[in-house]
Amino acid sequence: MGVLAHDEMDVRTAGEDVQELLRRTTFSLTADGATADSLYLYRDRIPAALVAGLSELTRVPRSASGYCVLKGILSEFTGVAGPTPQSWDALEPGQTRELDIAFAIVASVTGRAFGWKAQQDGRLVHNIVPSRASANLQVGASSTVRLEWHTEDSYHPDRPELLLLACVRNPDRVGTDVASIRCADLTEEDIAVLAAQPVLLYPDDSYAGSWSFDGPDAPRMRTVWETADGLCMRFDPPYTTLPDGQPELRAAWERLGAALDRCATTVMADPGDVVMVNNDVAAHARRPFRARYDGTDRWMKRILVRSEWRRLETERDEPGYDQVQVGPYPSLHAGR
Numbered sequence: 064m065g066v067l068a069h070d071e072m073d074v075r076t077a078g079e080d081v082q083e084l085l086r087r088t089t090f091s092l093t094a095d096g097a098t099a100d101s102l103y104l105y106r107d108r109i110p111a112a113l114v115a116g117l118s119e120l121t122r123v124p125r126s127a128s129g130y131c132v133l134k135g136i137l138s139e140f141t142g143v144a145g146p147t148p149q150s151w152d153a154l155e156p157g158q159t160r161e162l163d164i165a166f167a168i169v170a171s172v173t174g175r176a177f178g179w180k181a182q183q184d185g186r187l188v189h190n191i192v193p194s195r196a197s198a199n200l201q202v203g204a205s206s207t208v209r210l211e212w213h214t215e216d217s218y219h220p221d222r223p224e225l226l227l228l229a230c231v232r233n234p235d236r237v238g239t240d241v242a243s244i245r246c247a248d249l250t251e252e253d254i255a256v257l258a259a260q261p262v263l264l265y266p267d268d269s270y271a272g273s274w275s276f277d278g279p280d281a282p283r284m285r286t287v288w289e290t291a292d293g294l295c296m297r298f299d300p301p302y303t304t305l306p307d308g309q310p311e312l313r314a315a316w317e318r319l320g321a322a323l324d325r326c327a328t329t330v331m332a333d334p335g336d337v338v339m340v341n342n343d344v345a346a347h348a349r350r351p352f353r354a355r356y357d358g359t360d361r362w363m364k365r366i367l368v369r370s371e372w373r374r375l376e377t378e379r380d381e382p383g384y385d386q387v388q389v390g391p392y393p394s395l396h397a398g399r
């Protein structure tokens with residue numbers, strides 16, 4: 064990995080009024096029986112002033128870096144999260160109910176939040192914690208291996224445009240690496256090859272057992288494409304098959320990985336921070352770390368969000384390995 068310095072850090076802090084409204088709304092929704100997964104049924108109970116305050120704060124990161132940090136936005140809720148579970152589903156009932164609701168409110172202002180039926184039981188809020196069974200895999204629950212560059216759910220045409228990661232605890236200060244296609248130093252020739260010659264992306268190991276190949280005639284996927292506001296990317300090397308007999312594609316695709324290494328930033332999230340990644344612009348990765356499995360491990364929460372479609376029309380024909388979404392739920396923000 065190359066130099067990690069960056070000059071375009073986009074850190075946003077909510078005003079005390081927004082924090083207080085988020086706190087009050089979350090506790091009142093909890094008292095009325097809401098959960099993150101049923102939040103969409105309670106949308107009338109979310110004050111317009113909270114939506115307005117969060118809307119400004121959560122505008123899509125359009126900077127070349129492709130990410131921003133909402134500093135401490137959930138810190139009221141992370142202090143009481145309890146021990147880190149040893150797998151995504153090993154929480155006590157209601158253990159992080161308030162935190163999940165508050166995070167779902169923030170996410171639902173950015174766009175249409177959703178889950179995948181075949182991933183973490185279709186839940187809206189994912190738990191990203193190290194688990195023994197996944198320690199060596201290329202999934203969020205790994206620890207002993209580097210989690211390689213990927214844009215989230217690259218295999219699917221309806222993948223999230225936004226990825227929100229909330230830090231519950233991070234005692235060993237393990238960052239999330241982020242690298243933008245708009246900062247990558249690729250040649251015009253490499254970009255042209257990656258835009259023209261498609262590859263085959265397939266679902267990652269967190270979808271194990273829920274899919275089979277779409278068939279030999281299924282559409283292949285383009286790695287980069289141009290939009291009105293700049294270049295976009297779809298990239299997941301561990302879950303990609305490159306076509307035979309296209310050495311120039313392989314070379315450009317490998318140079319993309321190296322270019323992302325060179326322009327990477329490590330985003331260090333503290334408890335209560337939310338990292339918002341523009342999933343069409345930036346890939347993310349994570350270095351290996353030591354898991355203890357004793358309730359003190361690093362713990363992130365994750366919500367996937369649909370936003371503005373800025374993708375190739377040809378993507379709409381992809382079958383997406385028959386993966387089914389839960390939601391997307393309506394956005395709390397009328398324009399998103």
Ligand SMILES: O=C(O)CCC(=O)C(=O)O
Pocket residue numbers: 191203210215228238239347348349363365
């Ligand atoms: O743990 C992290 O920082 C990121 C893991 C990841 O790739 C994800 O949750 O999508």
Ligand SMILES: [Fe+2]
Pocket residue numbers: 203213214215347
């Ligand atoms: Fe990821």
